[in-house]
Structure formats: structure tokens, C-alpha cells
Amino acid sequence: MIDLPTAQVPGIYHRRIGEIVVTAVSDGYYDTPIAAYRGITIEEASxxxxxxxxxxxxxISINAFLIRSKGRIALVDTGAGDTMGPTLGLLQRTLATAGVAPSDIDTVLLTHLHPDHSNGLVGPDGSALFPRAELVVSEADVRFRKDDGARARHTVIEQLRYYDHPRRQIAPYADRTKHARGEVFPGVTAVPLPGHTPGHTGYMVSSGSETLFIWGDICHAQELQFPNPEVTVAFDVDPEEAVRTRRRTLDRAAADGIPVAGMHVHFPGLIRIVRNGSGYSEVPEIWAYEMA
Ligand SMILES: [Zn+2]
Incomplete structure (x- = not known):
């Protein structure tokens, strides 16, 4: 008898951008309630x-990305840590398989303060999981999550998820936090993408003539939001602004033809965007053993 495999090897995918190497590292997956999608009926979405x-x-996939540039390593987003159940929180294991220790990471770049992106910053005891890393996060998101007046208007669960958790995650990094503005790492520039959260931020990675855009949560479900960018999610802070930002970003990606990387694009999350009727569709990268 032979043993049948029951799980994948941890998800890792490298992509060279000029002199920089970007590596998709999987934190796992999450089953989103169909009712979380807005601007479409449950029947149409199903x-x-x-x-x-x-x-x-x-x-949906929950992806993070390593960036190796000029002898340094950055991590974009940290996954959900131990806060969203057993299908998530795999990032530390994935990093180990990729040969990267948490202390090798000198910068953590956040796209925004949401549980599946920032809860992996600290362990169960509240201590920083990236002992050497400087934290880069948008000022607008930090201000928003520290707003006690806004917090008071939410349910207890939402207060915990969207206010108390982020405050706890960023606290141990307080004396080594920088605003996400301009060049935040060699070859990496912060790009404001407001809507999903007030300070939602993408990161443009450029080296030589090559570019990759890490766009955070421009899309949660590519099956719905590429054909119809008007579809929003229940956890968009400003759905109308999120739609405008999504349209602008998809339009630019299609016009420029550059590769894009998404936290919720199916792993490894690297695609190109093409126009398709009144919407868009994606062209996935093709896996190859040798890195292009
Ligand atoms: Zn997300």
C-alpha cells in the first residue's frame, strides 16, 4: 500500500522583477459568506x-508577499495569525519552508488594518512576531482604528475585530512604525487605494524596466468583481469609493499590461488584467521551474 497525499506542500511562488524577487507566501484560505457580496443578488452571485x-x-486565498531587494527582505501583510480558524494562520510555516526566519524580515508593509492582513503581526501573548521589523502602515488607517467615537457606533464583535485587534497588533511596533508614503523599501513605492479602508494602500515594485503592482484588496472575488467592478463587500468601509478605486486600478492595469498581485486573487495571486466587454478578466501567470 502507498500513502496517498492529503495536503499540498506550503504555497510559495517566486517572481523576478528586474533585480528584485517577489515571493507569494500563502497564509491559507477562507470561505466567505455569499451574503457578504453587495450590489448583486445571492442567486446571481451563486x-x-x-x-x-x-x-x-x-x-478565497489569503496571500502575503515577500520582497527581496538590495540584500533586505520585506513582507507585505502578515495573514490572520491565530484569529480566523484553522484554514488560516499558515504564514509562519510557509515562511519557514521558504527559508525565511521572522528575524530576517526588516520591514513589514501593510496594505491595511484588517484581520486577514494584520493579525499575524503578533502572537497569542501579544508580542511582536517580527522582532526586528519596522512597520509601514498608512496614517489614515491607524487614525481610523484609534477613533473611539467610530468604535462606539459598532457592535461588540465589530469593535473587537476592527478596533481592538488592530490596536493590539500595532502596539508592540509603536516605536518602529513609519507612514506608508513615497518610497518605503528599495524599489517599492506606496500607492493610496482608499475605499476598502480609508488608508488602503498598494505597493508598486519597480526594478529596471520591470514593474509589479501589489494591490491589496482591490478584489475579494475575481469571479464577481472583474466582470462587474460595482460589486462590493460588506467589510468595505466606503463602498462607493472602493468601486471608484477598483475601476481606476483595473483600468490602469489593463492599459499598462503589468503583472499585478492580489491578497485574495487565487494563489499564487499573480495575474494580468485584460478588458472584457464592460468589465475585465484575468490572465494567470504560467508556472515555470526556472524563474523568468
Ligand atoms: Zn482582505
């Missing part, structure tokens, strides 16, 4: 997923 052979409730 049939859009089923047409693409996706399960309902839809399963």
Missing part, C-alpha cells in the same frame, strides 16, 4: 461562482 466551477460559499 451562479457566477458555479459557472466558474467554484464552491459556494466561495473560497
Amino acid at each position: 451562479s457566477a461562482f458555479e459557472r466558474r466551477f467554484q464552491r459556494v460559499p466561495p473560497r
Whole structure:
């Protein structure tokens, strides 16, 4: 008898951008409630997923990205840590398989303060999991999450998820935190993408003539939001602004033809965008053993 495999090897995918190497590192996956999608009926959303052979409730990837540039290593987003169940929080294991120790990372760049992106900053005891890292996060997101007046208008669960957790995550990095503005790491520039959260930020990675845009949560479900960028999610802070930012970003990605990387684009999350009727569609990268 032979043993049948029951799980994948940890998800790692390297992509060279000029002299820089970007590595997709999987934190796992999350099944989102179908009712979280707005601007589309549950029936329409379900049939859009089923047409693409996706399960309902839809399963989305949670990706983070390493950036190796000029002898330094940055990590963009940190996954969910131990806060969102057993299908997430794999990042530390994935990093170990990629040969990267938490103390090798000298900069953590956050796209925004949401549980699946920032809760991996600290361990269960509240201590920093990246002992040497400087934290780069948008000033607008930090201000928003520290707003006691806004916090008071939410339910207890939302207060915990969107206010208390982020405050706890960024606290041990307080004396080594920088605003996400301009060049934040060699070859990496912060790009404001407000809407999903007030300080939602993308990171443009450039080296020589090559560019990759890490766009955070411009899309949660590519099956819905590429054909129809007007579809929003329940956890968009400003849905109308999120739609404007998504349209602008997809339009630019299609016009420029540059590769983009998304935290919730199916792992490894690297695609290109093309126009398709009144919307867009994606062209995934093709895996190759040798890195281009
Ligand atoms: Zn997210």
C-alpha cells in the first residue's frame, strides 16, 4: 500500500522583477459568506461562482508577499495569525519552508488594518512576531482604528475585530512604525487605494524596466468583481469609493499590461488584467521551474 497525499506542500511562488524577487507566501484560505457580496443578488452571485466551477460559499486565498531587494527582505501583510480558524494562520510555516526566519524580515508593509492582513503581526501573548521589523502602515488607517467615537457606533464583535485587534497588533511596533508614503523599501513605492479602508494602500515594485503592482484588496472575488467592478463587500468601509478605486486600478492595469498581485486573487495571486466587454478578466501567470 502507498500513502496517498492529503495536503499540498506550503504555497510559495517566486517572481523576478528586474533585480528584485517577489515571493507569494500563502497564509491559507477562507470561505466567505455569499451574503457578504453587495450590489448583486445571492442567486446571481451563486451562479457566477458555479459557472466558474467554484464552491459556494466561495473560497478565497489569503496571500502575503515577500520582497527581496538590495540584500533586505520585506513582507507585505502578515495573514490572520491565530484569529480566523484553522484554514488560516499558515504564514509562519510557509515562511519557514521558504527559508525565511521572522528575524530576517526588516520591514513589514501593510496594505491595511484588517484581520486577514494584520493579525499575524503578533502572537497569542501579544508580542511582536517580527522582532526586528519596522512597520509601514498608512496614517489614515491607524487614525481610523484609534477613533473611539467610530468604535462606539459598532457592535461588540465589530469593535473587537476592527478596533481592538488592530490596536493590539500595532502596539508592540509603536516605536518602529513609519507612514506608508513615497518610497518605503528599495524599489517599492506606496500607492493610496482608499475605499476598502480609508488608508488602503498598494505597493508598486519597480526594478529596471520591470514593474509589479501589489494591490491589496482591490478584489475579494475575481469571479464577481472583474466582470462587474460595482460589486462590493460588506467589510468595505466606503463602498462607493472602493468601486471608484477598483475601476481606476483595473483600468490602469489593463492599459499598462503589468503583472499585478492580489491578497485574495487565487494563489499564487499573480495575474494580468485584460478588458472584457464592460468589465475585465484575468490572465494567470504560467508556472515555470526556472524563474523568468
Ligand atoms: Zn482582505
